[in-house]
Amino acid sequence: MPYVMTRKAAVTATTWLAAAVLGPAAGSAASATEQDCFDRRTGPYTSVVDAHLHFRPFGGEAVPFRELVGYLKRTGVRHAGVFGIGQKLPVDSPCTYYLDCPGTPVLPSLKNDFVNAENVVEHKQDDVDLALSMTYPDLAEPEGVMDGMRLLDKEFPGMFQWMGEVNLIKQALLPNHHEPADEEDIEEWAPFMDELRRRGMPITIHSDLGNDREPTRYLPLMERVLELYPQNKIVWAHMGLSKELSTMEPDAHIALLRRLLDRHPNLTLDLSWRVLEDMYFGQPGVREKYAALFDAYPEQAVPGTDFVASRDKDFGVYKEELEVTSRINKALGDEAFRRIALGQNYFDLLGIKERAPEVCEV
Template identity: 70%
Template sequence: MSFLLHRRVLRRRVLRKRVLASGAVLAAAAVTASPAGAGRALADGACFDRATRPSTSVVDGHLHFRPFGGRAIPFDEVTAYLRESGVRYANVFGIGQKLPADSDCTYYLDCPGTPVLPSVKNDIVNGESYVESRPTDPHLTLSMTSLDVANPETVPQQIALYDKEFPGLFRWAGEVNLIKGALLPNHHEPATVGDIANWAPFMRELERRGIPLTVHADLGTDAAPTKYLHLFREVLTRYPRNKIVWAHMGLSKELSAMDPARHIAIVRSLLRRHPRLTLDLSWRVLEDQYFSRPGVRERYAALLDDHPTRAIPGTDFVASRDKDYAVYKEELEVTSRINKALGDEAFRGIALGENYFRLLGLKAEAPKICTRK
């Protein structure tokens, strides 16, 4: 073993010991503070009583275990957050772009002009942490987040790297950036229509393996709300057999004032035309900028009730060390507020995880909703 690798192993052991106490405290709190939590329903086989149990999602399908830069919350501490909050299944996203190692930034928006470029580093660290911990509760799914879809000729090599280093462990792909407007000041290169055509080799491989792909594809900006919609439509049209998950339903901080009726109409049209498309309801921006508007929550709930099998939940929490469990708990609560407005079928599919299980091909099954008297 090389000297550098030896130091790295020792450092990981120290970190692991440091967070075990924290994790034990959090796990104990979960048993005592949340005995009737949503997550328990997945284990006890009973029906789920919406009148007495919480509406927070038991799946976090969009969770970044690594930040853009700076220190990360240790892996075992994040999994302890999940246990305490009642989340039983989660995707382990890295972040597919990294700030430079010599940058003192943690968040790219604080550093306009600083390059934030594709890198496999976060995924490799996640893979190593997963192998070291081998958690069974919560159930974790590793995701390939570093795939550079603006340079698709590099992607097969990246997938081969994951296969070599972590055979069979990476069962999700993304969040990849088709177009992310917030990153444009940091040298983000959006994919073009020509790039999308060249995705074919790796999309065939993802299809063959049944791997879902989470795509960040902004709809547009407040000045031009559908500026980028043609790019996402191109992806859906070219790859109709792939499981594509649309991160945040195309919404963003740069698109805060779109007419919800127009957005819902676009989403309905895409769901109707592309039966393998799944909506990702992650990020509190959806709640803060759209769902919480007077009379709007019910319209989005109606959309989801009409397509109860076509969405998964998530927090979009980014595990930078300046955050803690209180922040994760708040983001889970905020992103789960839409669940209360859902009918039983959509609630079971989204909040209780049935859609996520089906998308991944897991043997898990969400509990039935208790019959109301």
């Protein structure tokens, strides 16, 4: 059952988070105050939610499920989206990462969703809330999406709460036979988008904004999705940014996001992937501009690491990626911090009754 935040539980959560991230001394200090709010002066700035976490890699061995859940507990993450990887390398491929194998097909598959669901059933968690996500859909071949939903429903009734990360256009995968969806394909999404809306399920879509030659080359695709499906809970992975788009003017990007957020109130920005910090937020004077955007639209963003759990990674890598992707939280105003870092937007997207603590007044 989801953890329900009461006023008393807010004290416990603050204590637990401080101890997990900052050490036992910080947890004791939080406990001593007996506060019923989250104190940003003593509590950690790292997000308590990881809404974009890949429990499965593209290929090769994965970090064992119980070990990865242990990473969450050790860093103070209490809620996570259990994403697979919707595209698998061939079983006979020696690669664990598609960029290491250009030319090798990386194609949509249900396999990772089955493995994740089996793991959640086998290793039930009481102190970390996990939301299973369907990652198999091939958005360029939408006619098969409903069949996959029915199969997962049959095998794991009522367990899946999210869809995505699914790829509309991901330039990095083009050398691996990725077929982007086009506007005609998007129009044919209606059956499964209707079903997602009926269930109240969010969908996280990876749709590159563009590249350094044409910064908004693919923007019309995402705009078409938002126009056709305004009632769906659509989460735009990485705010459309990617390694292929490293030089867009932040002011232009922010203006574009403001326009879309104004026009589409059900659009949520996904702040996952350290590329956002490394290439944009971390630039001198830029962090404050993005923080002002999130302060202006505090209900339309969720945090995440975009950690991919291949066995060549360990706790140190996860901890670093959580810290890096959480740095933007330090610049947020209290309302945006509560809704993003403390998880209220994530709870609202899933329709669960958990309530993030208020931020203490200073």
